[in-house]
Amino acid sequence: MIGRAARSPRAARTPAGLVALALASFALGLAEFVIAGLLPSVSRDLSVSGGTAGLLVTTYAIGVIVGALVVTTALSRIRPKTALIGLVAVFAGANLLCALGPDFEIVLIARVIAGTAHGAYFGIGVVVAVSLVEESRQGRAIAVMLTGLTLANVLGVPLGTLVGQHFGWRVTFGVIVALAVAAMLAIIVLVPQVAPAPTRSLADLRQLLNRQALLSMAVATLGFGGMFGIFTYLAFTLTRVTGYASSTVPWLLLLFGVGLVIGNALGGRLADRALDATLAAALLGLLIVQVAFGLVASSKIGAAVAIILMGMFGFAAAPGYQRRVMRSAVAAGAIASGAPVAAVNLGNALGSWISGFAISDGLGYVSPIWIGAVATALALILLAVAAWSLRAAPAMMPEVAKPPGPPAPARHDQGNSHDRPAARHG
Numbered sequence: 001m002i003g004r005a006a007r008s009p010r011a012a013r014t015p016a017g018l019v020a021l022a023l024a025s026f027a028l029g030l031a032e033f034v035i036a037g038l039l040p041s042v043s044r045d046l047s048v049s050g051g052t053a054g055l056l057v058t059t060y061a062i063g064v065i066v067g068a069l070v071v072t073t074a075l076s077r078i079r080p081k082t083a084l085i086g087l088v089a090v091f092a093g094a095n096l097l098c099a100l101g102p103d104f105e106i107v108l109i110a111r112v113i114a115g116t117a118h119g120a121y122f123g124i125g126v127v128v129a130v131s132l133v134e135e136s137r138q139g140r141a142i143a144v145m146l147t148g149l150t151l152a153n154v155l156g157v158p159l160g161t162l163v164g165q166h167f168g169w170r171v172t173f174g175v176i177v178a179l180a181v182a183a184m185l186a187i188i189v190l191v192p193q194v195a196p197a198p199t200r201s202l203a204d205l206r207q208l209l210n211r212q213a214l215l216s217m218a219v220a221t222l223g224f225g226g227m228f229g230i231f232t233y234l235a236f237t238l239t240r241v242t243g244y245a246s247s248t249v250p251w252l253l254l255l256f257g258v259g260l261v262i263g264n265a266l267g268g269r270l271a272d273r274a275l276d277a278t279l280a281a282a283l284l285g286l287l288i289v290q291v292a293f294g295l296v297a298s299s300k301i302g303a304a305v306a307i308i309l310m311g312m313f314g315f316a317a318a319p320g321y322q323r324r325v326m327r328s329a330v331a332a333g334a335i336a337s338g339a340p341v342a343a344v345n346l347g348n349a350l351g352s353w354i355s356g357f358a359i360s361d362g363l364g365y366v367s368p369i370w371i372g373a374v375a376t377a378l379a380l381i382l383l384a385v386a387a388w389s390l391r392a393a394p395a396m397m398p399e400v401a402k403p404p405g406p407p408a409p410a411r412h413d414q415g416n417s418h419d420r421p422a423a424r425h426g
Contacts, residue, residue: 033231095173097110226371229355230355242299242300264319275320358371
């Protein structure tokens with residue numbers, strides 16, 4: 001019975017494998033986010049402008065997109081645990097190259113490689129994460145895995161920025177390498193082998209082209225991109241507009257991370273209960289905070305409050321982005337889990353690139369905030385369109401009405417998650 005399954009030991013505790021996945025997420029999240037606090041140091045050390053240094057964020061996000069879609073698909077027939085180990089090893093090597101790179105071009109190439117491994121890791125890791133828990137807890141399983149990202153912001157980004165300011169930004173990347181090696185060992189020991197969810201053909205890829213999947217990915221792109229464009233240049237905004245000293249930036253980033261932890265925890269639980277309502281509330285809250293931040297950017301107290309609330313509302317939507325895309329393209333196998341990762345990082349790439357362009361064009365360091373607000377407003381509109389179209393023609397996307405289920409547990413046929421209810425009744 002489903003009621004009994006909900007109270008089973010498997011549902012009552014967090015599997016150790018999820019902890020290992022979260023540890024790797026911590027290393028990946030640190031590499032992705034800490035660069036925002038290090039951009040001023042990197043731009044000075046490598047003799048490039050702030051806008052050019054922002055390309056280290058944009059190219060990383062582009063690498064994530066390639067990894068989440070292309071590499072995830074290419075590795076979809078390999079045992080997920082084996083793939084994860086290899087990806088974390090590549091990630092560690094790329095960050096070692098970042099630490100040792102003699103010039104901006106080498107560091108830029110290393111960031112692309114690291115981002116590619118990052119994207120494929122989350123595309124495959126989510127498949128493993130949801131296979132370790134009952135269907136009713138899959139949103140929380142994703143949230144546990146993403147806890148590594150939030151802790152990277154709470155602990156890693158402020159400390160990494162502090163280390164970079166005192167010992168050099170290259171030392172921070174050396175720390176990332178050490179964390180990646182530790183995470184790889186944890187995966188070897190704690191993550192069980194599960195059956196892959198292969199993308200068998202172009203027909204599987206076409207599952208991503210249905211209206212609900214495309215709208216869901218667009219919401220993720222605009223929603224997360226609207227926040228990340230602001231975050232990319234946050235150190236510049238806080239020092240050159242708000243008037244904070246550079247030594248205060250790590251502690252302000254800590255506030256952002258605290259908001260992320262709160263938002264991720266709430267978002268994961270609420271997404272299991274009311275997915276679209278959770279996304280709508282998170283995006284609306286984010287929009288209000290962004291508008292307020294734009295208006296009070298010169299106020300130290302106002303900026304500090306806006307930072308923590310932006311982190312909270314921005315990341316409260318993260319589990320929902322992942323879950324909505326997976327539910328609307330469940331038949332696409334592993335590519336369904338990689339697609340939201342790609343969508344979010346497309347937003348990261350566009351948000352950081354457009355914001356950098358605006359700054360280089362002389363619009364100032366407040367412009368990313370207003371660009372982010374416009375993107376968030378568009379995400380809300382598209383979410384409303386997606387919800388309305390689903391209610392108007394529910395038969396067009398029957399997968400969305402069902403829990404996604406573990407993509408490929410060993411006891412079921414691979415890639416046939418829509419057959420799972422029949423197997424359960426059996």
